Amino acid sequence: MTVVHPISRAWITTGGTGAQNYDEFADDAEITxxxxxxxxxxxxxxxxxxxxxxxxxxxxDCLPDAAARLAQEQADGSYAAAADVVVLYRISAPGEPAAFGLWAMVDTDQISTSADEPGLVIRNEDVFIAKVRERVALAEALGTLLSPVLLLQTGKGEELHAALAAAVEAAGEPAATDVDQSGRTHAIWVVPEGPLQRELTALAGGGELVVADGNHRSLAAQTGGLPRFLAVVTTPDSVAIQPYNRLISGVPVDDLVTSLTAAGARVDPLPRPAEVPAKGTIELYAHGKSYSVSLPAEPGAPAVDNLDHALVERVLLRGALGLDPGDKRIAYVGGDYPAGWLRDEVDAGRADLAVLIAPVTVDDFVAVNLERQKLPRKSTWFTPKARGGLVLAQL
Incomplete structure (x- = not known):
């Protein structure tokens, strides 16, 4: 029996409602x-x-406004109602292989966060609890889920990828399309109850599902007592991992090189602007200067504790700067923002320090998840990302 199910009461966009997920922005002013x-x-x-x-x-205080907007968009035809459906999903762009996924509902009680916790859905990162509380409150106010959790099917990924590609090929014109900020086209097709729906849900739930994006949304489903959560189940061939960097504000960094050196790090000035480095080092940018830094690993520690993002949390943030990783002075900046943008933020005085980190490799990501260990928060920026506001699930 699969853990992936049709959406009992769905709302399908008729166009114009798609959006980046709420947590994809480095600056809230962009949302406005x-x-x-x-x-x-x-x-x-x-x-x-x-x-x-x-x-x-x-x-x-703004949740009543959100509920009113949703009701208005449902009434004016921005969304069309559908019952007991799954939704085919294709993301495409010139020069890129197409990415495929399946919008569906997934059993919340299958979420596992440790080796001794059973379940087929593996959540792998620490979270910010304040964001989880907001997602719970929003779901309660709306009675509807707008953004999916992106799940990576590890057991039957190849079979699911082939089945989704074939289904899209045979589906004809999409129910709706949406173009994102990167120029990728997001297309959806509604699949009613029947043999194709049963085949796709069986494949989508045919092995362990790893949370690639949406750790906060999946925990919100648990915290809010939801029996199922909205997800896009995708395949390893449909995703890549991009850098996930940091900007630090409101913290003195004049003595940072001295503090890092005292902690056992090797710090070398760079003759060029800081960029995303190779795995095993980080690069820093402050006061117009760039540095390459090798942070000291902890001998004998689990591999996940010596990943670059973990060393940044332990040695740089906690040790040298005295910051908890959840501190509001730390901005977590995903791969949509290039190194030049981070340096510009420092030069403009909107941040004091840019921290550039190599992306987690797919091999490391898989290894950590198979061991049921947690990655440091905000360490994997999967692309392409599922678009919010295309398929909604009424609770």
Whole structure:
């Protein structure tokens, strides 16, 4: 019996509502501008306190606005209702292989976060509990889920990929398309109850599912007592991992080189601007200067504790800067923002330090998950990302 199920009460976009997920932004002002440019964007519902006219109000105080926006968009035809469906998903762009996925519901009680916790859905990163509470409150206010958890099918990934590609090829014109900020086209096709739906849900639930994106949303489903959560089940051939960097603000960094050297790090000035490095080193940028840094590993520690992102948390953030990784002065910046953008933020005085880190390799990601260990928070930026606001699940 599969852990992947049809969406009992779905709302399918008719166009214009798609959006980046709420946690993909380095600057909240970008969210406000997107909503101003497109009031139908799902971000206006997911982040109502960032909508024009609401900036400065508390998230919880804006939840009635979110519910009203959703009801209005359902009433005006921005979404079409559907029952007991799964939804085919293709993300494509010139020069890139197509990515495929399946929108569906997944059993929440299958989430596993440790080796002694049974379940086929593996969540692998630490989270920010304040964000989880916001997602729980939003789901309760709306009675609807707008953004999916991206799950990587590890057991039958090749079979699922082939089946999704074949189904899309035979599906005809999509129900809707949406173009994201990177120029990728997101297309969806609704699959009603029947043999194809049963085949796809069986393949999607045919092995361990790893949370590639949506650790907060999956924990919110658990915390909120939801029996199932909205997901896009995708395949290893459909994703890549990009860098996930950090910007630090409001912390003195004048003595950072001295502090890192005292902690056992090797710090070398760079004759060029800091860039995303190779695995095993990090690069820093502050006061117009760039450095290559080799952080000291902990002998005998599990491999996950000596990944570059873990060393940044332990040696740089906690040790040299005295910051908890959840500190608001740390901005976690995904791979959509290049190294030049991070350096510009420092040069403009909006940040004091840019920390550039090599992306986690797919091999490391798989190894950590098979051992049921947790990656440091915000260490994997999977691309392409599932688009929010295309398929909704009414609870």
């Amino acid at each position: 501008q997107i909503i101003a440019d497109n009031p139908r964007s799902a971000l206006a519902i997911e982040m109502p306190h960032r909508a024009p006219g609401s900036v400065g109000r508390a998230f919880l």
